[in-house]
């Protein structure tokens with residue numbers, strides 16, 4: 001399987017001292033960023049590369065030559081004029097006979113490529129996009145997915161006032177089928193994410209978002225460049241690879257993140273507790289995962305559809321995003337065991353293994369995200385939350401007072 005690295009960008013925006021080398025050659029802790037990418041892919045056995053070069057492409061070619069000094073094979077495609085990410089990829093069409101990875105040459109990352117490829121194959125995906133939440137969703141391009149991670153829409157910025165959405169953005173790491181490249185017109189300057197992906201989606205191609213909490217960041221500005229260098233130095237980049245189990249903070253929703261007002265079934269009733277976003281931002285900064293586990297018997301009762309519940313959660317993510325905080329995932333138990341009420345949905349009126357105090361949601365999250373439960377904590381405002389944490393075997397399971405400002409932050413101070 002080949003890896004295509006789009007390496008045409010100039011280095012000028014990052015620092016004037018790098019203006020004579022391409023962005024991909026800018027050193028991060030003594031090594032060109034693109035070399036870090038090559039070594040990452042090679043460590044998973046992906047040793048065939050196509051470098052799409054542009055401005056100052058000969059600097060890259062002179063450095064890597066055919067790749068043999070790194071034990072890999074490199075083919076070059078040099079663009080004569082800037083063609084954008086899509087146009088550059090179109091030039092390599094003949095070399096692409098099967099699905100391939102795409103990297104942007106100015107990205108610092110450490111990603112379990114094998115895990116991502118497995119996801120791509122299991123979904124029989126035409127295009128798999130690495131997605132994650134970020135701390136400024138309000139001015140980011142949003143990727144919308146359904147419950148099976150299939151992409152349903154791209155919501156490109158700028159967003160209208162009052163825009164509500166899940167916090168999920170694409171991080172410029174893809175696995176693509178050559179079918180996608182066939183959609184790119186020749187010799188036109190176009191952008192993959194803005195011009196090509198949306199039209200592929202309109203044609204019914206199978207696009208999936210691969211959710212991950214691994215480190216991936218472009219170094220597009222001097223500030224970001226300084227950040228990625230510090231993160232490589234401290235070991236943070238490598239530590240967040242999916243192969244390393246991570247601790248999580250499991251959070252109940254109502255009464256812990258948002259104000260509990262009986263059974264919440266209307267979007268406008270989603271209101272954050274003061275200080276909750278700050279607490280969650282602290283989890284984000286710590287490298288722990290923030291995972292919501294919530295009993296929502298409103299589904300079983302028929303008070304709320306999945307769509308309505310989705311909008312309520314999107315509003316929560318939007319409000320958190322406005323305060324630069326995010327959750328990595330939301331697990332929902334829609335069930336309730338007591339039957340015999342008007343309007344209820346009998347298919348959800350069952351005894352399940354996910355309704356807290358059962359540990360089902362925590363155990364599922366642990367498998368999905370590679371969580372070390374023995375280093376994780378559960379925070380809720382009911383005894384059933386504490387019991388769910390204990391039943392899952394977390395390190396600490398803590399009850400906080402419902403709806404109390406800053407209660408979440410206080411607990412987190414003890415553990416993070």
Ligand SMILES: [Zn+2]
Pocket residue numbers: 332333334335352353354355
């Ligand atoms: Zn359940």
